[in-house]
Amino acid sequence: MSNQSINNIQDDIIEKFSMLDGDMEMMIGYLMELGQKLPEMPESLKTEEQIVKGCQSKVWLYASEDNGKIYFQADSNTAITKGLVSLLVSILNGQTANDILDADLYFIHKINMNRFIGTQRSNGFMSMIKQFKMYAFAYKTKLENEA
Amino acid sequence: MSSIATETNLDIQKIRADFPILSQKVNGKPLVYFDNAATTQKPKQVINAITQYYEGYNANIHRGLHSLAEKATTAFEATRTTFQQFINAAESEEVIFTKGTTDSINLVATAYGRKFIQPGDEILVSGMEHHSNIVPWQMLCEEKGAILKVIPVHKDGAISIDEVKELITEKTKMVSVVFASNSLGTVNPVKEIAQLAHQAGAVMMIDGAQAASHCKVDVQDLDCDFFATSGHKMYGPTGSGILYGKRAILEKMNPYQGGGEMIKDVSFKKTTYNDIPYKFEAGTPNIADIVALKAAVEYINALGKENIVRHENEITAHAHKRLAEVPGINFYGTTENKVSVVSFTLDNVHPYDAGMMLDAKGIAVRTGHHCTQPLMDHFGIEGTIRASFSVYNTKEEIDFLAESLKDIVSKFS
Secondary structure, three states: OOOHHHHHHHHHHHHHHHOOOOOHHHHHHHHHHHHHHOOOOOHHHOOHHHEOOOOOOOEEEEEEEEOOEEEEEEEEOOHHHHHHHHHHHHHHOOEEHHHHHHOOOOHHHHOOOHHHHOHHHHHHHHHHHHHHHHHHHHHHHHHHHHO | OOOOOOOOOOOHHHHHHOOHHHHOEEOOEEOEEOEOOOOOOOOHHHHHHHHHHHHHHOOOOOOOOOHHHHHHHHHHHHHHHHHHHHOOOOOHHHEEEEOOHHHHHHHHHHHHHHHHOOOOOEEEEEOOOOHHHOHHHHHHHHHHOOEEEEEOOOOOOOOOHHHHHHHOOOOEEEEEEEOEOOOOOEEOOHHHHHHHHHHOOOEEEEEOOOHHHHOOOOHHHHOOOEEEEEHHHOOOOOOOEEEEEOHHHHHHOOOOOOOOOOEEEEOOOOEEEOOOOHHHOOOOOOHHHHHHHHHHHHHHHHHOHHHHHHHHHHHHHHHHHHHOOOOOEEEEOOOOOEOOEEEEEEOOEOHHHHHHHHHHOOEEOEEEOOOOHHHHHHHOOOOEEEEEOOOOOOHHHHHHHHHHHHHHHHHHO
């Protein structure tokens, strides 16, 4: 079962995107706006190790843990991709490792995002999701070992 | 879009009507197709030729005795003759059908290179080559212990013939240079380079992928030993291409692939090979698309290549003028002698963002390194935005691109 707050955030995203009526220019504009709101990622964290593999444009993703919850910092060298990664950050930030691992990210299929994640982009976007989940898995393992 | 007046005698609106794909909407906006250097759209004459082949005379060629096979063979060989005339080859046997330019270059690197390139030999390419005119030679060099040398590219996207002179030595055995750059549009002095190559005893290959529909091509006048091009970049089908080679050289080459068609006699003791061009055409070829390639050549001939080039030059000049109005634009490939490619970057706007935002407006451009990573490294950039034009593009479309770019740039300032 997915965490309720993860689904609530997704539902909120779906509602906002539904108002754009599938208009590509408006969707891009909205994604760019979301990207701009993403908290700035310190340059020191943008290392080669933090780059998400498989992306057409560069994405950096960094995770930290506090009190059993995982926090993400992300950035991209392109405005639209930054918007895409910011959607994932807004959904998964501050969730527990288990909730992130269990998350069913159904919003992807409900906001007419195919153009952004289809074909060329798909590897990139899917790698981003995989990277979020890998961080969650790594912290889950670490926390279990510490317990 | 209103009808346009050009200095040529071409009726562009009438031409556009020949291309069914152009009338569609993309993302709710009329399609503006500016990715012609990647592949051109196909006129209904070409599309019909494919349909007619499959509906009327689909059969395997050269071997069958029956009427359909005869008809298919005749059509297939008619493309060879048409293409021979199109590039002014001395004989139709010097035209080999391939999948495209990449296949043609690999054929030469394999069937010529493996036989004649020795350790320590030098192969010369330019710094603006497509990966397909770099990697096959690198593979050959690795196998043979030969050395790949590179003609430097200058700031304006041109090479210097004086530097070519210096780089061609008695060690040079193969020179392979692109006629017209897919990333920059630069047209290279391939005829002069061929002369220099021959003076040094080297063989000259021309990558003509972009040139076939945008430049006058006369392989005898160019005096090149090999010329490769792709059908799909000249209004023809994908998967159809040619390799031109001089008879004397083709005859002494090894076969490329083994199989049916390329043999004279096969026994388990020894196989003898067929004559050119069949020696290089193993297996059932892409008959339908090669048959339809003839329609593409005829389409170009009917419009007149010089008329096409004049129109393309005119709209390319218009594009340089209008796009120069876009704040923060930087052009790559600014030499006088170029084909209809305009490559640029925008300050503060990543090519990916620009490409996606243009697509949202219905404009198809290419963004990225255009399979010329060494060239992009040379300019110190990750990639460019490339608008490449064809005979069916209009000044109005270019005006729309310029206005769209201004709008995009304003969102990033």
